[in-house]
Amino acid sequence: MKNKKPNAELIWKQLEDLLVPRLRLSVIDRTVYSHLLRHSRLEGKLRLRFSIQWLGRNIRLSTGPVREAVRRLAAQGALRLVQRSKAGHVVEVRLPDEIRAVRLNRIESRAAAKEQGTGACAAVNIEEADFLRSKPLRKAIHARERGQCFYCLRRTTPTVQCLDHFVPQARLGRNSYRNLVSSCMECNVQKGEKAADDFLRRLYRERRLTATELAARLRALDALASGKLRPSLAIDK
Numbered sequence: 001m002k003n004k005k006p007n008a009e010l011i012w013k014q015l016e017d018l019l020v021p022r023l024r025l026s027v028i029d030r031t032v033y034s035h036l037l038r039h040s041r042l043e044g045k046l047r048l049r050f051s052i053q054w055l056g057r058n059i060r061l062s063t064g065p066v067r068e069a070v071r072r073l074a075a076q077g078a079l080r081l082v083q084r085s086k087a088g089h090v091v092e093v094r095l096p097d098e099i100r101a102v103r104l105n106r107i108e109s110r111a112a113a114k115e116q117g118t119g120a121c122a123a124v125n126i127e128e129a130d131f132l133r134s135k136p137l138r139k140a141i142h143a144r145e146r147g148q149c150f151y152c153l154r155r156t157t158p159t160v161q162c163l164d165h166f167v168p169q170a171r172l173g174r175n176s177y178r179n180l181v182s183s184c185m186e187c188n189v190q191k192g193e194k195a196a197d198d199f200l201r202r203l204y205r206e207r208r209l210t211a212t213e214l215a216a217r218l219r220a221l222d223a224l225a226s227g228k229l230r231p232s233l234a235i236d237k
């Protein structure tokens with residue numbers, strides 16, 4: 001069973017729709033996972049032997065962040081570390097459906113959808129809602145920003161849009177609409193664990209924002225945190 005080639009189309013959809021939001025994968029984590037998956041399960045192999053250098057070279061990232069991402073993915077159960085040595089890592093790469101946290105979430109959301117009669121946003125309590133949890137809720141955040149990156153104001157399209165935590169997750173930022181913004185991938189990666197206002201000032205120093213835009217963005221940050229930027233939930237039609 002383990003050596004059978006899986007259904008790549010299904011896995012791709014599960015990766016985008018379940019794994020990334022459920023495990024809250026960063027752009028780097030997601031790239032590392034996809035690359036490992038491509039060289040293991042998509043080739044019909046359960047295990048993969050690789051070195052961090054090989055991985056970093058292939059996905060054009062330095063070894064530090066790549067090593068961190070492998071560690072995080074293992075901690076979240078997306079990878080099982082079989083062996084780690086100077087020569088490299090041996091991992092078992094789990095499909096989205098085989099990861100415990102992803103499976104549990106699917107069961108929960110099916111139960112919740114049944115309870116509500118409809119799957120979508122029907123009875124969402126906006127203050128308590130986890131906006132990474134379902135596609136309509138994620139879309140609501142993107143719709144609020146009207147196709148612009150919250151930070152650099154560039155136009156974004158669905159392929160380069162991400163949801164960014166205004167207070168980084170590492171500092172216990174929640175998935176509330178008050179803590180999520182729609183951003184371009186570049187800002188998502190560059191902001192990383194930095195505070196949002198510092199990051200905006202950096203964009204100004206790099207002349208990617210004017211002084212007026214910076215002031216408006218800083219005001220938008222305050223509005224966001226105080227709950228004034230409520231997304232519209234009437235998007236599930």
Ligand SMILES: [Zn+2]
Nearest residue numbers: 149152184187
């Ligand atoms: Zn941006």
